[in-house]
Amino acid sequence: MPAAIYISGLGQSTNKESVEKYAARYIKELEYSTSGINHYTKVEKIYYSDDQSSLAVRIYQNSKEILKSNKDTLLYTIYDFEYNDLLIQNFQNKNILFKNITILILVIRKLPRLITSLFKKKTYTKAGQTFYMFLLFLIMAFAVVLVIPSLLGFVDGTNLTFIKNHLDSNIINMLRYLRDFSLKMLPITSLAIIFIPESSTILTKVAAEFSTIDNYIQYGEQSQIIQGNLDALIEYIVENEEKPTIHLHTYSFGSIIALDALFPIGTEPCDNILNNIKLLITVGAPYEFIDNYYPNFYTDRTDKMSKKIEWINVYSTMDAFSSNFRRDNEAKEAQYGIMGKNEVPINLNYEIARREKYNLFSFLTLKHITMHQSYWDDSKYGQSCTRLIFNKMKELKYWKIETNKIKL
Template sequence: MPTAIYIAGLGQSTNKESVEKYAARYSKELEYSTSGINYYTKVEKIYYNDDQSSLAVKIYQHPKGEQKSDKDTLLYTFYDFEYNELLNQKFQNKNLFLKNIALLLLVIRKLPRVIMSLSNKTAYTKGSQTFYMFILFLIMALAIVLVIPSLLGFVGGTNLSYIKNNLNTNLVDMLRYLRDFSLKMLPITSLLIIFIPESSTLLTKVAAEFSTIDNYIQYGEQAQIIQGNLDALIEYIVENEENPTIHLHTYSFGSVIALDALFPIGNEPSANIQNNINLLITVGAPYEFINNYYPKFYKKRINKMSEKIEWINVYSTMDAFASNFRNDNKVGEAKYGIMGRKEVPINLNYEIARREKYNLFSFLTLKHITMHQSYWDDSKSGQSCTRLIFNKMKELNYFSITT
């Protein structure tokens, strides 16, 4: 029985998505591809560890015009894998100022590689897109941090005179300079808030997302716990589903979690992964982004799964994070995979907007960043990339439909 694990993205990537919505879109595509059959979903909460749960969304089919019954055919089951809380919990406990400092330090640390990416088009074709992103984040983080000294405005001339009598004159002059400079920064911050949509909330989300990703990739923070939980969920499925073949449906950073499980460092994948997973689906996978800014992350991986999985990759050329596994930012077949050519993905291009060059308007509106969320919308009934995935899975015979 085909079974799926849905692994969502992080932070802002998860705003419009859930396993229930994903399964509902999948069910809708089943409706469109058949006649005389109705499809519906049932949601059940299961516990695969003492403190870890998953929503199991089961898709059933039954003849049109007939009532739902226990005899209806179970067609496909989606289990969601939650890791956001584990990955975000430390960062979310920090205050807003520390979050901005974390973002600022991260951008400064990565800025040399960002600049290098602009001149090396063959190594990373979306260097200009991420350059816009990092510069924008740098400006936003600096604007917030540099506004802090404006609080010295509360210190009036009399108080400064008092401080001057008790502290070094140079220190008082420096405090006065910081205060005046910070007050000059306030109009810039105001312009950012006015002209950049949702900039006040986006900064916090982006800081959380990039800092937690950096901690996961750079230091392996929470990686062992997350991968251990994924192994436990797979074990639960193997023990509770009848002869399961497991498909991994992943979005954004969820694809990084899946690739980590399939191609681990040092140790072989678990026996359950090797024996039961045969399909990987990635949507908006940031492989090239991570490989460019963290070049050691995908080195020395165990390639045990290279010959055992098929890989479907959905991407948009307008998405600043999505990978097409080519040496250009064009629509076409993938040229390489994580381990070279052994597991080259099947590329599926999905665009909802006309391709255009980067300009000032794109910069101010964060267009190529927000396009990362364009593979679906809030509605379960709207068009999405799910149709491409469904049709390709049907073509490759990953499930059978009774017509």
């Protein structure tokens, strides 16, 4: 019996998303592909370790009239894998100043790579838009940090005599200079808040997202516990499902978590992964983004899973983060994979808007950044990339349709 693990995105990518919605979209496609059969879900909370839980969404078909059966048929079980709290737990309780300083240091550290990427369009075709995004983060972080000295207005206040008696005149002059400079920065901060899209949430959400991703990739922070928990969930599925074949459904940074499990650094995947995972689905995978700014992250990988899995990759040419695994931004077949050409994904292009080249308006409004959240609507009833995935799974015999009944 096939089972799936749904690994969502991180931070802003997960707004209003859930495994229940994800399963509901597949039910909708099942309904469109069959007639006379009803489908529904049952949700169960399971614990795969002492302190880690998962929602198991089971998809059933009601086939009493068509198949003359008194028992509904279980088609598919989708488990969610929650790693967000594990990844950001060391960061989420920090104050706004700490977050701003962190994103400021991150961007400054990556600035040489950001600049050189602008001139290497053959290897990464979306460097311009991501450079602009990081530039906005830099400006906003600078603006907030530089506003802090404005609090030094007390230098000319009622405590001026006390300050003069206890501080050197040079220090007082420096504080006054910082205060005056900070006050001059206030208009810039105000403009940033008014004109930069979603500026009220970018600093808190994006700082957490990019900083934790940077720590995960650069230093392996929390990677061991995240991969250990994923192994534990896979073990639970193997022990509790009947002869399961496991599919990984991943979105955004969730695809990086999955690739880490399938192609680990300097070690081998566990036996449960080697023997049971048959399909990888990535949606909006930021592989090329990470490979460009962290060029050593995918080196020294074990390739034992290269010929054991099939890989479906959904991407948008309008999405600045998604990867089409090509050396251009064309909607065509993939040219390479994480291990070269051993496991080239099956590319599925999904666009909700007319494909167009970069223009000044889309560039300034970060259109190609916000498109990263466009693979499905907030509503489970809206159109989404799920139909492309469902049809490809059906073509590859992961969904088998026979007359009025559907098998897995």
